[in-house]
Each structure stands twice: as structure tokens, then as C-alpha cells.
Amino acid sequence: MEIWSYYRILRRRIWLVLLCVAICVVAVGFYLASSAQMWQGRTTVMEKAIYERGVPVYPTVAVQNLNPEMRLADLATVASSVTVRERAVAYLSDLGYTLDPQMLLERMRVQPIMGTGVLEITVTSRDQNEAVEAARAIQQEFVRFYRDLIRGPAAQSRAFIEKQLKDAELDLMKARQAKMAFEASNALPRPDVQAQVLIQRSADVDYLVAQAEADAGASAQRLNAIDDQIKREPTMKIASENITDNPVYMDLLRQKAAAEAALATQLATRGK
DSSP: OHHHHHHHHHHHTHHHHHHHHHHHHHHHHHHHHHSOOOEEEEEEEEOOOOOOOSOOSSOOOOOOOSOHHHHHHHHHHHHTSHHHHHHHHHHHHHHTOOOOHHHHHHHEEEEEOTTSSEEEEEEEESSHHHHHHHHHHHHHHHHHHHHHHHHHHHHHHHHHHHHHHHHHHHHHHHHHHHHHHHHHHHTOOOHHHHHHHHHHHHHHHHHHHHHHHHHHHHHHHHHHHHHHHHHHSOSEEEETTEEEEOHHHHHHHHHHHHHHHHHHHHHHHHHO
16 A cells, blocks of 8 residues: 555656656756767787796796786786886877876776786777877887886896907907917917928928838848858959959959948938
């Protein structure tokens, strides 16, 4: 019965209810018509898995958050940081959009998409192009700032090592030039050239020694042959009933003396 009584009351005041509804609809339409149209620029970014290729030069400690939602919340804080907003404002000013970091903070919203590893960046603006460019600028500057945080120390170490390597190569070149100038001014022979000269001289001496030994052996053989002939020839020989020296024997003695002199000369040369 109570519900029926309420119905009878509303039925008697139906025109008043319809009038209130019409006034609300007109007010909402007037507000929408008078207010400026707002645009939203939306973009997403996702963190890649951190891994290292090869053997690290310096020992590093890898710390990974096991809670993905907490990890995305930390990344959202980094994306809305002052550094990222200042860089995005500088990029947008080059494109002709006038924004400041505080205004950009009021218009932007960075939130993780639950159940995924994606971070959503949204920027609201009256200008459609400004909203799109602002969201894109925040994404680019966030990625660059994140890369600087992760790879900054490694990049600095690489630059330092490359500089040290260039300095070492320059010092090595200067040392080589100084060595060449010193050798040229003091006429010092190179060790490899000097070794080759010594080896060639040693080979020449060995050849001369072998040739001298062969000549001495041949002379000794000729001397032995002459001795054998002398032993076979008689000291005296009968010629026309006169006793005289054997001319063949005397000739062999002369050949023996010449052979002994040649052998002595060769032995003396070999001894030197």
C-alpha cells in the first residue's frame, strides 16, 4: 500500500517531474555546447627484458623486482618525473607548442594497464595535434631517460676505455718514430739484417773450409801415389854402360816436393 501511495503522489506531480528532467537536459546540453572540445593523445610503452651479451667488463649486480605491478608503478613515476617533462616541453617548444612542465603534469596521466607489462601515457588538450605530439614526446623522452639510467655507466666506461686506447696508440706511434730516428742518427744496424749477414758469412766460411778440406784430401792422395811410385822405382839405372841417376826417379822427387809444398800451403790456409 505504501508503494501505491507514492505512485499516486508522483502521478499527481508528473508534470513537475518532467519539467525538472527537461531543465537538466537543457543545462547539460548548454554546458556541452559552451565548453571547448577536449582531445586525448594516447600512447603505450613496454619495458624489454634486461639481459647482457657476452662477458661483462665490470662485475654488475642485477636487481629485478618480482612484482610486475610495483615495477610498472615505478616506471610510471619515472615517466612523470621532472626531467622527462622538461625534456618533453623543450621538444614541444621546437614544434611550436607553448607548454610548461606544470601544465603538462596537469594534462598528462601515466598509468599501467593491469594484467600486462604495458604502460599507458595519456595527454589531454584542446588541440588534437598538440595532444598527440605531447604524448609522443613524453614517450620518446621517457625511453631516452630510461636508457640513460640503465646504460649510462656502461657508456661512460666504454668512452673512457676508447679514449685510453687512442692515447696508447698515439704513444706507441711516437715511440716507434723516436726509435727509427735514433737508429737513423746513430746508424745502428737492425738485428734481423745483422743476423742475416752473419748467417751468410758463416755459410761462406763453411763452404771455403769444405773446399779446402777437399783440396787437401786430393793433394794427399796425389802425394801417396807419388810415394808409391818412388818406392817402386830403383835408385840407380844402367844406361849405356854408365851408372847415373834415374831421371824418372828424380822427376818423381820433384813432384813430391811440389805436392808437399802445396799441401803445407793448404793446411796453413785451413788453420787460419
